[in-house]
Amino acid sequence: MKSLIxxxxxxxxxxxxxxxxxxxxxxxxCPNDFTETELSDVLIVNEGPxxxxxxxxxxxxxxxxxxSNNVYFQANAGNNLGNIAQSITQIDNKAYIVINxxxxxxxxxxxxxxxxxxITGFNSPRYMLPINTNKAYVTxxxxxxxxxxxxxxxSISGSIPLSGWTEELLLxxxxxxxxxxxxxxxxxxxxxTNTLVDSVKLGVQPLxxxxxxxxxxxxxxxxxxxxxxxxxxxxxxxxxxxxxxFVFPSIAESPGNLKINATGDQLYFINSNVYKMNISSNSLxxxxxxxxxxxxxxxxxxxxxxxxxxxxxxxxxVQNGVIFRYTPSGALIDQFTAxxxxxDFLFIQ
Amino acid sequence: xxxQTQKDTLSINTVEVVANRIPEAYKKTAFDSLTxxxxxxxxxxxxxxSPVFVKNYGSGGLSTxxxxxxxxxxxxxxxxxxxxxxxxxxxxxxxxxxxxxFNNAELHHGASGLIDGSGSLGGSxxxxxxxxxxxxxxxxxxxxxxxxxxxxxxLKVGSSNKKWFTETQLYFNTSKNNFKYLNNALQEETISxxxxxxxxQYGFQQAIYKKNKSGEVxxxxxxxxxxxxxxxxxxxxxxxxNQKDESLRALFEWKGLSGNLKYKWVNxxxxxxxxxxxxxxxINSKSNSxxxxxxxxxxxxxxxxxxxTNNISITHESAKADGYNNQxxxxxxxxxxxxxxxxxxxxxxxxxxxxxxxxxxxxxxPSISVxxxxxxxxxLKIKANTGINYNFPxxxxxxxxxxxxxxxxxxxxxxxxxxxxxxxxKSTHTTIQFEATSFYSYVYNWIIWxxxxxxxxxxxxxxxxxxxxxxxxxxxxxxxxxxxxIANANYSYTASTNLKAKNEFDNALxxxxxxVPYHKINYTIRASIKSFSVNYNYNYTGLRYxxxxxxxxxxxxxxxxxxxxxxxxxxxxxSCNISFKVNNLFNQDYQSIAWRxxxxxxxxxxxxxxxx
Numbered sequence: 001m002k003s004l005i006x007x008x009x010x011x012x013x014x015x016x017x018x019x020x021x022x023x024x025x026x027x028x029x030c031p032n033d034f035t036e037t038e039l040s041d042v043l044i045v046n047e048g049p050x051x052x053x054x055x056x057x058x059x060x061x062x063x064x065x066x067x068s069n070n071v072y073f074q075a076n077a078g079n080n081l082g083n084i085a086q087s088i089t090q091i092d093n094k095a096y097i098v099i100n101x102x103x104x105x106x107x108x109x110x111x112x113x114x115x116x117x118x119i120t121g122f123n124s125p126r127y128m129l130p131i132n133t134n135k136a137y138v139t140x141x142x143x144x145x146x147x148x149x150x151x152x153x154x155s156i157s158g159s160i161p162l163s164g165w166t167e168e169l170l171l172x173x174x175x176x177x178x179x180x181x182x183x184x185x186x187x188x189x190x191x192x193t194n195t196l197v198d199s200v201k202l203g204v205q206p207l208x209x210x211x212x213x214x215x216x217x218x219x220x221x222x223x224x225x226x227x228x229x230x231x232x233x234x235x236x237x238x239x240x241x242x243x244x245x246f247v248f249p250s251i252a253e254s255p256g257n258l259k260i261n262a263t264g265d266q267l268y269f270i271n272s273n274v275y276k277m278n279i280s281s282n283s284l285x286x287x288x289x290x291x292x293x294x295x296x297x298x299x300x301x302x303x304x305x306x307x308x309x310x311x312x313x314x315x316x317x318v319q320n321g322v323i324f325r326y327t328p329s330g331a332l333i334d335q336f337t338a339x340x341x342x343x344d345f346l347f348i349q
Numbered sequence: 350x351x352x353q354t355q356k357d358t359l360s361i362n363t364v365e366v367v368a369n370r371i372p373e374a375y376k377k378t379a380f381d382s383l384t385x386x387x388x389x390x391x392x393x394x395x396x397x398x399s400p401v402f403v404k405n406y407g408s409g410g411l412s413t414x415x416x417x418x419x420x421x422x423x424x425x426x427x428x429x430x431x432x433x434x435x436x437x438x439x440x441x442x443x444x445x446x447x448x449x450x451f452n453n454a455e456l457h458h459g460a461s462g463l464i465d466g467s468g469s470l471g472g473s474x475x476x477x478x479x480x481x482x483x484x485x486x487x488x489x490x491x492x493x494x495x496x497x498x499x500x501x502x503x504l505k506v507g508s509s510n511k512k513w514f515t516e517t518q519l520y521f522n523t524s525k526n527n528f529k530y531l532n533n534a535l536q537e538e539t540i541s542x543x544x545x546x547x548x549x550q551y552g553f554q555q556a557i558y559k560k561n562k563s564g565e566v567x568x569x570x571x572x573x574x575x576x577x578x579x580x581x582x583x584x585x586x587x588x589x590x591n592q593k594d595e596s597l598r599a600l601f602e603w604k605g606l607s608g609n610l611k612y613k614w615v616n617x618x619x620x621x622x623x624x625x626x627x628x629x630x631x632i633n634s635k636s637n638s639x640x641x642x643x644x645x646x647x648x649x650x651x652x653x654x655x656x657x658t659n660n661i662s663i664t665h666e667s668a669k670a671d672g673y674n675n676q677x678x679x680x681x682x683x684x685x686x687x688x689x690x691x692x693x694x695x696x697x698x699x700x701x702x703x704x705x706x707x708x709x710x711x712x713x714x715p716s717i718s719v720x721x722x723x724x725x726x727x728x729l730k731i732k733a734n735t736g737i738n739y740n741f742p743x744x745x746x747x748x749x750x751x752x753x754x755x756x757x758x759x760x761x762x763x764x765x766x767x768x769x770x771x772x773x774x775k776s777t778h779t780t781i782q783f784e785a786t787s788f789y790s791y792v793y794n795w796i797i798w799x800x801x802x803x804x805x806x807x808x809x810x811x812x813x814x815x816x817x818x819x820x821x822x823x824x825x826x827x828x829x830x831x832x833x834x835i836a837n838a839n840y841s842y843t844a845s846t847n848l849k850a851k852n853e854f855d856n857a858l859x860x861x862x863x864x865v866p867y868h869k870i871n872y873t874i875r876a877s878i879k880s881f882s883v884n885y886n887y888n889y890t891g892l893r894y895x896x897x898x899x900x901x902x903x904x905x906x907x908x909x910x911x912x913x914x915x916x917x918x919x920x921x922x923x924s925c926n927i928s929f930k931v932n933n934l935f936n937q938d939y940q941s942i943a944w945r946x947x948x949x950x951x952x953x954x955x956x957x958x959x960x961x
Contacts, residue, residue: 022904023533024583025895025943049895052582052944054534079536083584083944102585115536120586123629142630225751225805254804272802294852296800315855317800318863319898322854335854340896 025053027070034059034074036112040305043071043346045088045097046339048081049318055085055099056339057113060323062308067336069320072097072106075113081106088346089128091136091151095346098125098138105138107154110348117154122147129169129176131191137176139166146178148194160194162187167207170217172237177217179206186219186235200240203231207256212279213264216243220258220269223251230255232269232277232284246284257297262304266328270297274311276328289330295322301345308333312342372689372698374718374732375461376768376786376820378839380454384873387884387912387930389501391446391454391474397871397886397910399456400820400841401472403443404864407580407945409526409548412444416458416471417788418816418845418865419762420795423470423740425462429477429569430646431600431617432466436638436666436679439468439743445575445594449491449503449520450554451476458820459788460736460764463716466662467683467704468740470762470792480514480558480565481507487961496951498525511560514567518554523547526580530946531938534583543946545588546580564605564612571598583944589628596621609650616643636670638744658687658700668744677748679707681741694727696720706741709759714738732768732786737761742808746796752807757796760810764790779827790816799851811849814862818843831878838872847897856898864942866891868905880916885909895943906939906947908932926957 037043041061048055057071068074072081082102089096094116097106105119105128123143130136130151137160138147145159146166164182171177176189180199184206188198203221210218216234223230230248232255235241248255248271255271267277273288274297295313298321302309307328314321321342325334371377378399388394392412396403404413404421413421422439425432428451434441448454455475462469486508493501501522508515526548532541551574558567579590597620604613619640626633644662651657661684669676687700702714716736723729739759747755768786773779795812821840826833845865850858861867868891875884889907914928929952936950 023531023938024940025901025903028900028902030900049943052584052942053895054584054944076536080534080584082534083582103587118536222804225803252803254802256804292802295854296802298800313852313854314800315851316857316897319855319857319896320900337856 030070032074034068034071034113037110037348039348041348042301042303042310043088043095043348044323044338044342045085045344045346046321047084047086047341047343049340050084052083053340054080054082055097056081057085057088057097058338058342060336062303062325065334067338069339071113072108075108076115079115085343086125087127087344089130090346090349091130096128098128100124100126100141119149119154119156121156126166127168129171131171131176135191137169137191139169139178141165146189158194160189160196162196168209170209170211172211172215172217175237177209177237179209179219181205181207184221188240198240200235200242202233203245204228208258210258210260210267211264212260214279216279218258218260218267220255222254222256223248226251248284257300259300259302261302261307266307268300268302268309270300270311274300274309290326298341299343299345301347303347304349305347310345312338314341317341371457371461371464372696372718372720373730374696374698374720374734376458376766376784377461378456378458378822382452385448385454388448390444390448392443394448394454395443397888398837398839398873400822400839400869401456402866402869402890405941405947407942408528408543408948409444409524409546409577410579410945411442413440414443414474415865417790417818418814418843418862419471419792422743423468425466425469425473427465427473427475428598429600429602430613430615430644431619431642432640433598433619434468435621436640437636437668437670437744439740442594445573446476447520447522447550447552449505449518450552450571452479453477458786459766459790460716460734460738463702463714463736463738464685464687464700467702467706467714467738470738470740470760478556478569480556480567482509482514482560483511484509485961489957489959491955491957493953493955495953497528497948499953514556514558514560516556520550520552522550528948528951530949532583532946534944543580545578548577550575561605563607564603566603568599568601572596583946587629591626593624594622611648613646614644634671636668638666638668641665654691656689656691658685658689660685672745672749674750677744681706694722704739709741711739711759726774728772728774730770732770733766735765737763742796746808751805752798754808757808758794758810760792760794760796762790762792764788780825782824784822786820788816788818788820792816812847813849815846815848816843833877835875836872839870841869842867860897860899861894863895863897864893866893882914884912903940903943906937908937908939909934923958923960926959928955
């Protein structure tokens with residue numbers, strides 16, 4: 001009996017002594033392979049596990065088809081970005097990674113990805129848009145406002161009060177156009193006075209906005225969940241009117257991830273499959289560019305240099321997702337594994 | 350050994366009949382009353398003293414339990430034979446069950462869950478209360494003070510004469526839960542303080558029972574209220590989330606023995622409310638559920654050592670949540686028929702459960718078990734059993750808007766178990782019990798929520814899992830002069846393999862399931878001399894994967910607790926017990942769930958006054 005107690009005590013200390021100090025999630029296969037980024041490389045923002053994980057950044061080099069995951073983690077001595085990386089924006093030589101649930105923006109050097117600071121004080125930030133060299137706007141899910149960021153001091157300098165969730169935004173002719181998801185509006189803001197100028201009713205849940213070569217804006221309204229038929233809207237900013245509304249045939253569809261090529265004449269979006277649509281088309285495309293093949297596509301990116309298509313599948317949302325790279329005509333070039341829930345693409349310029 | 354320790358507590362069961370006894374051929378884990386009393390709540394009890402895996406969403410947060418690689422909703426909890434699992438998500442939050450509110454706790458592993466009810470694809474947890482008569486007045490008052498501004502007050506008043514038994518229990522617990530922890534999520538590793546983690550819980554239980562010729566009849570009412578802030582994970586800077594849980598459970602039971610018939614008729618009403626608020630996200634959601642249940646359990650002792658078990662139950666479930674379009678209701682009917690044959694060395698049990706849940710009917714969920722005693726006193730037992738059980742979809746699975754899927758099938762598990770147990774009775778001073786069980790289960794039609802092409806998540810019966818493993822337990826007790834030594838140890842090994850890939854890129858195929866540790870070990874050693882006792886508890890939870898491709902894991906964690914207690918006789922009728930406990934003795938930094946901190950070394954002092 002005594003000996004059993006001695007054995008169990010010895011066993012305890014054995015277990016205490018033989019384990020090295022590890023705290024929090026550890027990676028089995030995360031090679032330390034990141035050196036630096038180059039022009040035309042692709043950065044992929046992975047949201048990370050929903051509830052309790054951290055987002056990551058992956059680097060893909062199209063030239064030699066190599067992938068390096070956990071780039072920020074590698075470049076910053078094992079530091080994490082925070083919970084749910086939402087989007088990435090390049091401003092000069094800096095990458096701004098918007099961390100939604102952790103209410104912040106992490107800034108990294110676009111070349112070596114070392115941290116250049118953190119902008120804090122957001123509520124639930126979504127997308128960032130540089131206005132000029134000193135100022136940027138950040139949309140938000142819950143704050144009922146757009147935050148104004150001072151790019152010199154890396155701090156929030158003010159906000160534009162709105163109501164509800166604002167999503168993607170763009171700058172055209174000294175006006176900022178933002179998707180107001182809650183009120184189904186396109187918001188027009190004056191970036192000099194930081195005020196709301198006008199709002200235009202769109203379809204249900206406008207999320208994405210792009211600009212074509214004719215300076216027309218295209219907005220994708222996904223229709224909510226069985227709320228209304230999704231709509232793709234062409235908006236003329238000159239006279240502030242909707243020029244054309246393309247209505248999707250089924251209420252169950254949920255198109256999203258509206259992107260445009262660098263030339264500004266081909267739209268791309270995900271609607272179960274990946275579709276490509278010429279801006280002069282009179283109807284929505286019926287044949288997909290890339291069929292889903294049992295994948296559930298999550299994020300989409302169009303390389304501005306060669307119009308190659310990058311599309312991600314998050315698989316079960318708790319493992320590394322897969323990215324497919326296609327030619328503009330839909331032929332598979334490469335496929336590779338990025339991080340957990342690959343969401344947003346940045347093509348380094 | 351257990352019978353002995355149980356005698357020390359408030360209650361001896363004079364009329365304990367038709368407890369949902371499971372045949373010896375199945376693995377079960379029972380807890381003695383001392384162990385139950387020393388644990389703060391059910392979550393801590395199972396974490397520290399059983400082979401099942403407890404998932405803690407941080408200190409004071411949601412706590413779920415999984416047996417043998419199955420999910421949290423595959424663990425059913427019964428209180429005096431009434432199922433408490435939420436009809437909405439099928440789960441139980443084990444942190445909301447302070448141990449003061451029950452006298453006995455028992456785990457039924459694997460296929461034995463079938464005998465308790467449907468849905469236990471991994472196992473079930475039994476909580477029960479006892480009654481005793483002719484014991485006069487008994488009062489127990491307990492005050493505990495612990496680290497992080499933790500205060501717990503409990504009062505138990507029992508009174509009984511020849512005919513009547515009454516019992517009143519009151520409980521109040523509050524904690525700031527503002528412990529310090531090593532935060533490795535920050536740019537520079539620092540000591541952070543857990544914020545937004547206040548807990549306030551209170552509850553009462555009232556019982557009135559009357560003894561009659563052949564048994565007893567009585568009612569028990571249990572109210573519990575919990576109000577807690579939900580702390581942010583280490584990856585998030587601020588949040589303002591709150592969860593309020595409120596439960597009212599009332600039961601009426603009538604049990605007894607009439608000739609060769611043991612019977613128990615129990616009727617219950619369970620009412621649960623959950624209010625979740627998230628100020629930053631402007632969410633304020635409320636859900637309400639009701640269970641009305643009536644069960645008639647009988648055992649008929651026939652000639653030739655045959656026992657016939659016949660249990661029928663009717664349950665009405667209803668729930669209303671912000672996520673549903675309407676209030677939803679469901680009627681469940683089950684009928685368990687079993688035959689037991691006890692020979693000298695051989696026991697054979699055959700059961701079948703008929704089940705109708707809503708529109709889903711399953712005629713056969715059978716289980717068969719064999720137990721064979723070897724050696725002179727049957728000290729060595731060889732056990733085998735097999736069974737099939739179903740878990741019916743929850744209201745969230747069926748009706749959540751968007752995504753709810755009304756065409757879901759029940760989840761199904763096929764289970765096999767082989768075991769051997771040995772009771773060593775060397776002398777009256779020393780007892781050793783050893784049990785080794787190996788299990789296999791194939792779980793399919795497992796419901797999981799997945800993203801859809803329409804952009805929202807929806808459940809489907811697609812997961813397919815194979816669980817294999819072993820469970821070992823050792824219990825020892827010995828007396829060396831005035832020293833009494835007790836040692837209990839559990840070990841479990843669980844290999845839980847995902848058998849189905851979502852598509853060809855799915856790297857989760859053939860991998861260990863998320864958050865299922867391969868290894869879990871715990872043991873407790875208790876030494877007592879006269880009225881002084883010291884106990885040591887060790888707890889090891891092995892590596893758990895946090896990504897389904899098994900590329901990320903949480904390292905193993907191991908904590909030790911040590912407790913001292915001294916009993917003082919203050920008068921002929923009263924006594925006082927002083928105890929002091931150090932939790933996480935070696936101040937280990939660990940996370941039970943990724944990026945949710947757990948407290949380091951902390952202290953708890955308890956003063957108990959007893960009068961009888």
